[in-house]
Amino acid sequence: MAAAQAVTDGARVALVTGEAGLGKSTLLEHLGRRLEREGWLVAAGRCLEVDSAPPAWAWTEALRAVAATTSPGEFADDLAPLLTDTGPVNADATAGRFRLRQAIWKWLAEVAAERPVAVVLDDLHWADAATLELLGGGLGLRAPILVVAAYRADESGHLTEMLASLARAAPLRLALPGLSDEAVAELVRTECEADEETIAGIAERTGGNPFYVRESARLLNGEGALVALSEVPEGVRDVLRRRLARLPEGAVSILRLAAVAGRESPVDVLVKAADADEDGVLDALDAGVISGLLDEPGPGLVRFVHALVRDTLVADLSRLRAARMHARIADAMEGTDDIAALAHHYARAGSPKAVGYCVQAAELAEARYAHDVAACLLSDAVANSTGPDEHVELLGRLLRAQIRAGALAAARETRREAVEYAESLGRDDLMIAAFTAWTEPTVLEAAQEALDLATGPRLRAAALQILAEVHGDAELSQELVEIGTEHDLPVYRVTGRLNHAAVAAAANDPVTMRRVTAEALELARTYRMPEAIAVAEITLAALTVIEGRLADAAHLYNKAGEGRRRTGSVHAAGFLQLALAVIWLNDGTLGAHLDDVRAVLSPMTTDLLALALHANGLDTEARKVRASSGPIRPDFFFTFLTTLRFL
Incomplete structure (x- = not known):
């Protein structure tokens, strides 16, 4: 409640963490009900653990709850991808994604001006990239909005970048511990009678995990303390398997079908997809409900009480049987x-x-x-x-x-x-289709022809991008920026500035180069364009080397290298070592890094190795290495490697 009480005119973030079964969802439900009683508008959404969930589903659930009380008004068009099942968009994807993120938080701020808003996102450890990107848009917002994000700490590896971003907002962090020994005893005794020694054994085995405690207590009730504490290997999945083995085989088969269908399933789909008749399916689902493995969240729906139940059922299926079940469910x-x-x-x-x-x-x-x-x-x-x-x-x-x-x-x-x-089919038409599928223009003559014929801003911008880069023309670069600004095409606003930076570099104008590159970097970060961010950071790092600030340059090169790795750049592997070699060459320490250069030895680093060997007085080996050098490929590193060869 501390985060809710701290929200006045500024958005706050609360992060709830815990392992599977520690009751975070129950905590969020209690929090939501209390906030609603206090006059808050609570918009809740859950990230789903199944691959069949639509992207950004948690936001769709939350925002549709807001829309049920307040019209999105002027933001309706930008919010349509989440509030409606729209078709493909024709707008620029980068600009559209930016407008969507902005529209969400501006709308929520407007709603919060009338009553405070709580956005509750559960199971963030299953979040897709779209969900995480939208979450970051509320940082620094001046409005009474509380964002509560809950996730399992042991499954949060892919949340690192998002959590680092949220750290700037100084979030309230609430880590859910396991139940105390007293709470374990109370929970066990709601299921069955047990002595103190048995309860202590369950508390030690389960670590106080509420779900694991309850499952162990149910096993204890069915098979006794010897099985619950001795014969069953440690782990909640093993406890679940033991409990499932006590159900009729027919019931387990239906539960497995339900598990393949998802965490939550319509009963009529399971009836259509099952091998059994309707009564057999209903009997099996009744058994799942009675045994505490399923609950009924609404009419005609069944839901596994915990993802671990579903995971355990699916894990024990062969791929062949699972595929058959998927086919029956899809047909149904x-x-x-x-x-x-x-x-x-x-x-x-x-x-x-x-x-x-x-x-x-x-x-x-x-x-x-x-x-x-x-x-x-x-x-x-x-x-x-x-x-x-x-x-x-x-x-x-x-x-x-x-x-x-x-x-x-x-x-x-x-x-x-x-x-x-x-090519294997000998089909020229398919070969042409394969080559032209890449949407980036690459041929200068085609670009000039497109510029002459262009009737729309997109085609003209695409042509200008190539011509400005090839001809090194600042005016073409500026026109590209203007088109991108006027028609909301941020990709061209950024690339126009990067092209202008290249023109300034050729004209030996570092002041202009730094200014337009910094503008490009700010825009690229605003619109979350990782490839452009890396290019701008590399350019600024090179300028920093020229200025003689080598430690700062090394920091920038490391950031740029990490960015290229995240985008899957084919140059990511070799880029950072070659970038650091620039630092070593400039500060005269290349010889001290001979082992580092040897460690990344490849055909394109032979000249660098020769220089490092020479710096250590190993001239005979250096000449042998230099003699083995092959031609330099005309790729991203061509200029740098050619310069090395002439040193």
């Missing part, structure tokens, strides 16, 4: 509007029907700017495609989604796969 869901679930189940079943549903689900993901999710769905579509035309067309879609997601290395691999596949 035909005719519903749950496209994401249909795509998931048909893909896991290996069915050709997966293609159409995966494409539709990918379009929904792209409408929410979740291009990483779209790429996963399109990968499933590719895996289940049949004819060659369909296969190449889907590879092209996948490639474009990967580019938009910033997964450039994966995009290059997809293009290679498409080209090799088309």
Whole structure:
């Protein structure tokens, strides 16, 4: 309650952490009810642990709860990807994603002007990238908004960057401990009678985890203390397996089907998908409810009381049986509007029907700017495609989604796969389709022709981007920035400035170069463009080397190297060592780093190794290494490596 009481005119963040079963969801429910009694508008959403969940689902749930009480008004268009199941968007993806994030928090701030707002996001450890990105948009907001995010600490590896960002808001951190010995005793005795020694054994075995305590107590009630404390291996999944073994086999089969369907399932879908008749299915579900493995969150719905129950049931299925179950569930869901679930189940079943549903689900993901999710769905579509035309067309879609997601290395691999596949068929038309799927313009003549014929801002900007880079023209770069600003195309606002920086570098104008690069970096960070951030950081690091501030340059190069690694750059592996070599060359310490240079030895670092050997007086070995040098590839490192060769 401390965070709620501290919220006045500024947004606050509370982070609730704990292991599986420590009752964080129950805590959030109590918190929500108390805030509602005190006049708060509580908007809650849960990140789902299944692959069939639509992207940013927790935000969809939360914002639709807000929309039920307050119209989004002027923000409706920008919020449409989350408030409605819109189709593909034609707007610039980077700008649209930025506007969506801004619209969410501006709308919430307007709502909070009338009554305080609490946004409660549970199970953040299952959050997708879109959910995490939207969460960061409220930092620094001056409005009475409380954001409560709950996650399992032991499954939060991918939350590191988001948590570091939230740390700037000085969040309240609440770590849920296990139950005390007294609380364990009380919980056990709600299930069965037990002596002090048995209760102490359960407390020690479970670490006070409420879910594990309850499951152990139920096992104790059914099979006695010897089994509950001695014969069952430690671990809640083993306890669950022991309890499941006591149910009729037919009931367990239905529960496994429900587990494959998801954490929560409509009963009518399970009836249609099961091998048993309706009575048999209902009897099995009744057994699950009576045994405490399932509950009924609403009419016609069953839900596993904990994700561990579902995980245990699924883990014990063979891949063959799971695929058959996915197919039956998908067939039973035909005719519903749950496209994401249909795509998931048909893909896991290996069915050709997966293609159409995966494409539709990918379009929904792209409408929410979740291009990483779209790429996963399109990968499933590719895996289940049949004819060659369909296969190449889907590879092209996948490639474009990967580019938009910033997964450039994966995009290059997809293009290679498409080209090799088309080549193996001897199909020139498919070869052309594979080569042109990459949407970045690359041919100078085509760019000039496009500029002459362009009737819209996008085509003109794409042509200007190539021409400005090739010709080194500051005026073309400035026009590119102006088009990007006027038509809300942030990619061109950033690349125009980076092109201008390159022009300034060629003109030996470091002042202009630093100014426009810093502007590009600020914009790239605002719109969360990781590749552009890395390029701008590299440029600023190079300027810092020139200024002689080598320690600062090393820091900037390290940041840029980490950024390139996260974006999947093909240059990420060698970039940082070569960047650090620039520092060593400038401060005269290359010879002291001979072992470091040897450790990254490759054909492109032979000249660097020769210089390091020479600095250590090992001239014979240096000449031998220099003689083994091959031609320098015309890639990202060409200028640097050519300079090394002439030293």
